[in-house]
Every structure is written in structure tokens, then in C-alpha cells.
Amino acid sequence: MIKATNDEKNGVRSAVDDGVYDVVVVGAGAAGLNAALLLGRARRKVAVIDAGEPRNAPAAQMHGFLSRDGLPPSVLLELGRAEIASYGVQLIRGRVEQIDHGFYVRMVGGPVLKARRILVATGLRDELPDIPGVRERWGKDVLHCPYCHAYEVRDQPLAVLGTHPGAVHQALLLRQWSDDVVFFPHTLDLTAQDRERLEARGLRFVEGEIEHLVVDGDRLRGIELTDGRAVPRAAAFVFPRAVPHDELLTHLGCAKGDNGWVVTDRTGRTGVSGVWAAGNVVDPRAQVVAAAGMGSTAAFALNADLLEEDVESAVEQHRATAAATR
Amino acid sequence: MQAPTPGSVDSVTEQTFDERVLQAKRPVLIQFWATWCHPCRMVSPIVEQLAAERSGDLDVVKVDLDEEPELAARHGITAVPAFVVYAEGRPAGSWVGAAPKHILEQKLAAYLGSSAAGRG
Numbered sequence: 001m002i003k004a005t006n007d008e009k010n011g012v013r014s015a016v017d018d019g020v021y022d023v024v025v026v027g028a029g030a031a032g033l034n035a036a037l038l039l040g041r042a043r044r045k046v047a048v049i050d051a052g053e054p055r056n057a058p059a060a061q062m063h064g065f066l067s068r069d070g071l072p073p074s075v076l077l078e079l080g081r082a083e084i085a086s087y088g089v090q091l092i093r094g095r096v097e098q099i100d101h102g103f104y105v106r107m108v109g110g111p112v113l114k115a116r117r118i119l120v121a122t123g124l125r126d127e128l129p130d131i132p133g134v135r136e137r138w139g140k141d142v143l144h145c146p147y148c149h150a151y152e153v154r155d156q157p158l159a160v161l162g163t164h165p166g167a168v169h170q171a172l173l174l175r176q177w178s179d180d181v182v183f184f185p186h187t188l189d190l191t192a193q194d195r196e197r198l199e200a201r202g203l204r205f206v207e208g209e210i211e212h213l214v215v216d217g218d219r220l221r222g223i224e225l226t227d228g229r230a231v232p233r234a235a236a237f238v239f240p241r242a243v244p245h246d247e248l249l250t251h252l253g254c255a256k257g258d259n260g261w262v263v264t265d266r267t268g269r270t271g272v273s274g275v276w277a278a279g280n281v282v283d284p285r286a287q288v289v290a291a292a293g294m295g296s297t298a299a300f301a302l303n304a305d306l307l308e309e310d311v312e313s314a315v316e317q318h319r320a321t322a323a324a325t326r
Numbered sequence: 327m328q329a330p331t332p333g334s335v336d337s338v339t340e341q342t343f344d345e346r347v348l349q350a351k352r353p354v355l356i357q358f359w360a361t362w363c364h365p366c367r368m369v370s371p372i373v374e375q376l377a378a379e380r381s382g383d384l385d386v387v388k389v390d391l392d393e394e395p396e397l398a399a400r401h402g403i404t405a406v407p408a409f410v411v412y413a414e415g416r417p418a419g420s421w422v423g424a425a426p427k428h429i430l431e432q433k434l435a436a437y438l439g440s441s442a443a444g445r446g
Contacts, residue, residue, distance in 0.1 A: 206404070214362050214363065217362075222406075224363070225405075228423040228424035229365065229405040230405060231404060231405045232360060232391060232392075232404075232405075
């Protein structure tokens with residue numbers, strides 16, 4: 001039965017006092033925080049659990065976010081955390097081990113939170129190629145997303161490292177920012193069509209296996225090959241393998257599509273009732289602003305879903321009361 | 327006008343290029359290099375040794391890629407270490423990459439003819 005307090009009758013904020021959260025959000029990145037912001041403003045009881053490992057932490061700035069262009073990613077999260085706190089959303093530091101149907105959110109170290117709905121916004125991890133120097137310079141002058149970081153290295157000598165088939169499109173795209181782009185096929189087998197397209201676009205090839213990235217004076221200086229050549233470059237682009245942090249979702253039974261990513265509808269609703277997902281955990285292409293938007297969209301849908309349940313309960317209670325007083 | 331010290335590997339710049347390379351009486355081996363380039367550091371002692379051994383018939387100079395981007399661009403240098411051989415004020419040949427001394431000597435001989443190749 002729904003427990004209603006005196007001043008909050010008829011299903012509104014019905015779960016406040018029984019320790020059950022309306023929504024537990026896992027992950028306090030852009031998607032999770034924006035969802036929590038909307039849900040907090042909708043006066044839902046919300047907890048956000050965050051392990052504190054944002055994907056974009058190595059980057060000094062984030063870009064392409066209207067009114068927040070160039071802001072350090074950590075500052076966006078700080079601002080977001082302050083905003084959700086002002087609406088009474090609880091932010092819990094920690095890692096979620098598993099979520100069981102019901103929903104029981106089991107945290108590492110023991111605590112269990114009970115929730116009516118779940119939003120998983122745990123993001124993804126960039127698996128970097130095993131070339132010495134790549135990890136060291138990741139987010140500084142070894143970059144991934146042209147839309148996010150190419151403008152800052154425009155007109156400079158750029159490298160694209162052939163470690164992933166996605167590097168071909170990345171290289172075609174990068175020509176928009178610099179006319180000096182060298183493609184290092186490295187271990188990648190390029191098709192004749194790939195080569196033609198890259199050549200037509202004005203890219204240069206440097207064949208041979210990459211030995212390491214040359215870093216000197218806290219900046220990338222060049223790409224050194226195993227055959228004893230070093231090619232001067234100011235920045236390098238790599239295409240990491242994006243691995244979603246979706247174990248919580250798959251444990252709950254959320255289905256994955258042919259592309260290996262958990263399937264959701266346009267609001268982030270997964271195939272499992274009551275479970276939503278937003279941001280990079282379901283969409284590797286979402287930039288910070290897109291992830292925030294996905295969180296906002298999911299929050300609307302989550303609240304609507306909760307509302308439907310709240311109204312049904314209220315009607316039931318209403319009918320019971322009416323029957324008792326007849 | 328400073329005269330090149332026989333056997334040394336001086337740096338040339340845009341300003342000294344004419345005098346030291348284009349107007350040189352003898353063939354010139356130019357090594358393009360960069361401070362950050364490990365293969366360049368590996369090959370530099372070999373180049374210095376070669377310069378000393380061939381001081382009778384060959385000038386050897388070096389160009390820092392980052393200091394002299396124009397010179398590098400004009401020679402189409404896209405990787406270092408890179409070598410360009412000049413004879414009678416004109417480029418006679420070029421190659422890229424660090425290599426052992428005997429390969430360096432072979433390349434020189436190929437571009438300058440056997441008369442200019444050191445023999446032991």
C-alpha cells in the first residue's frame with residue numbers, strides 16, 4: 001500500500017518516507033546530472049550514485065556546449081552537482097555492484113537502495129591502442145573527437161593513427177581543420193577505396209609500423225616508426241574502442257542490438273520495464289551536450305511513467321475510500 | 327666569413343645555406359634532424375664520424391627542422407633523420423631514416439660516384 005503523509009495525499013510524493021527512491025540514477029556525468037536536475041525540480045525523491053571516473057577527465061576543456069564552450073569538464077560536473085543538491089537530490093559517492101529487479105541497487109561495501117525506477121548513465125570507457133605515448137598524451141594532444149578538439153589544433157600538422165577502422169572516416173573529416181594530415185596505416189589494412197578517398201581528400205600516407213609517439217617538453221613532437229624515421233606532428237588522432245559500462249543493464253536483462261549496444265527507445269527506455277539508460281552507455285557518439293539532452297529526455301519519460309503509476313494508485317485508493325464510506 | 331672546420335658538423339640556417347651549401351666547392355651532405363628525434367640522436371655520432379673521415383672531400387652540415395622549417399619544406403622533408411646530398415650547388419640525391427654507417431657510405435657513393443666514396 002502507498003503510504004501517504006498528511007500534507008502529501010493522493011499519491012503525490014507518496015514514497016518520501018518509506019526510504020524508497022522514485023529514481024536512482026547511476027552515474028553523475030552530464031546525462032545523469034541533467035536527469036537528476038529535472039527529476040529534482042519535479043520534486044521526485046532521487047539519489048545519484050557516482051564512482052567519480054568521468055570519461056572526459058583527461059581533457060582540459062569541453063567544447064560545443066552552448067554557453068559552456070571551453071569549460072573544463074570537471075567544472076561542469078561541479079556546477080551540476082551543486083544544482084541538483086539545491087533541489088534535494090542526494091549524491092552518493094560509490095560504485096554500484098548490481099541492480100536486482102524490485103529495484104534493489106546494491107552498492108559495493110553493503111548499502112542497498114530501493115528504487116521505483118532506474119536510470120543508468122554510467123558512460124563508456126575508451127580502450128586506447130597499445131602504442132607508447134598514446135595514454136600519456138590522451139586528451140592533451142592525442143585526441144579522438146574532431147568536433148570536440150580539432151578546432152584547437154587547426155592548421156597544424158596532424159596525424160591519424162591507423163589502429164581502428166574508424167580512423168579512415170576520422171581522417172577524411174580532419175581535413176576540414178588542417179591541410180597537413182598524415183595517415184599512418186600502421187597495422188590497419190586499408191582497402192583500395194579507402195586509399196583513393198583519403199588521397200583524393202589530400203591526405204598523405206606514411207607507411208610502416210609505429211614504434212612510439214615522441215613526447216618532449218610536455219608536448220607531442222612526432223611519430224616514430226620502427227624503421228628509424230620520425231615524422232614531426234603537433235597532434236595525433238586515434239579512434240579508441242568504445243566499451244560501454246553496461247553491466248548493470250545487461251544484468252537486469254536489457255537487450256543489446258546487433259551493434260553491441262543496449263537498445264532503448266527515443267526517451268532512453270530499455271526493453272526492461274522501469275529501466276532507462278542515457279548518455280554514452282547507450283550512445284558512443286553523444287557529446288556532453290547530447291548526453292545532457294538524453295538525460296533530460298529520460299527524466300521527462302521517467303516522471304511520466306511514475307505519474308501513471310501514481311495516478312493508478314491514487315484511483316485505487318480513491319475507490320477504496322469511497323467504497324468504505326458508502 | 328667563417329670557414330668550415332674540417333670534419334665538423336655545423337648547423338646551417340636560411341642565412342648561411344647559400345654560402346655553405348649552394349656555393350660549396352665540394353659535395354655537401356645535409357642531415358635534417360630534430361632535438362626530439364631519437365633516431366636522429368642515434369645517427370648523429372655516425373654522421374660526425376663520417377664527417378671527420380671524409381673531411382678531405384666532403385662537407386657535412388645539419389639543419390634543425392624546427393629551427394628552419396622553410397629549409398625543410400623546400401627540401402620536402404616530412405620525416406627525420408633525412409639526408410640530402412648536394413653536388414655543384416644542386417641536390418644529387420636524398421634518403422630518409424637512421425641507418426648504419428656502411429649504408430650511409432653506400433648511399434653517398436651512389437649519389438656522388440665511387441671517386442667520392444671513402445675507402446676505409
